[in-house]
Amino acid sequence: MSTINVSNLNDGTTTVPTTFVNSGSAKAYAHYDMVTTSLTVRKTLNCSSLTDDGTAAVTTNYTSNLSDAFYVAGGHTGRDSATSTTAYAIYPTSKSATITYSTSATSWQGGFNGGTSSALTANDMFINLMTLHGDLA
């Protein structure tokens, strides 16, 4: 593997250290489908496996651990079919399984809101997206 050692990047005006860039990059992401088959992993980074925990419930397991459990795990909007325009969301929590938010795994719950903050209705979705930012161990 070739290595370019660069400490700073300069665009002609501003200089930033490469550590700044590395710290801000996503440390994991996953794009998966829970409708077409039982669970299909479409694209990931830094995931060793995904566990299907129940209806719309998934745990992402990481290959390179985070340094602590104060990382930022962001679930994004989802879609229940390829052409759906109904709004769904994915949250770093769980309705049916133990909630996991550790340096090696995060549990996710997809669904839609039924009107109150506690009324999340679990719903398997065609497009499920998550990203994770933080420091690696």
Add this chain to the structure above:
Amino acid sequence: MDTPEFKDTHLWDRLCWAKENIEPYESKYRVLFEDPNEPDEPAKVLCPDPNWMGCALNGGILPPVWVYGELAKDESKPDFKKHTRGYLLHETEPVPAMTEEEAIEYLIQKDIAPSVWRDYKGNRTIMKIVPVELIPSDRSFRNAWRIAQ
């Protein structure tokens, strides 16, 4: 392409290299398991990540599975704040190429709680490695799934 000598290279950098240079591999297996500590929960299905499987079959990238056990031990301590032995992931000699079956065993130890694969002493079958075709694709009653006894 030959795999570089990765000992002492941050695991993250290895994964980024692998993503560019190793073909993902879609495993023909899934691991079906139940959590003995949560008897009301449905059976869970562990799905190996294709990029990770590519790394496992290639060899020379992933750390030995005991490293994850050590980090889990550290994290389970009540005074845990952050990992101080992350170097184990990066400085331990990477494992050589695994067969698909060995890779699944590695994943079980890494991503499933020991209460399922090591400590359970009951009579029920709570874990099975199955071909992916045996996992139902109809999820209408997903939260009622149990392992057939």
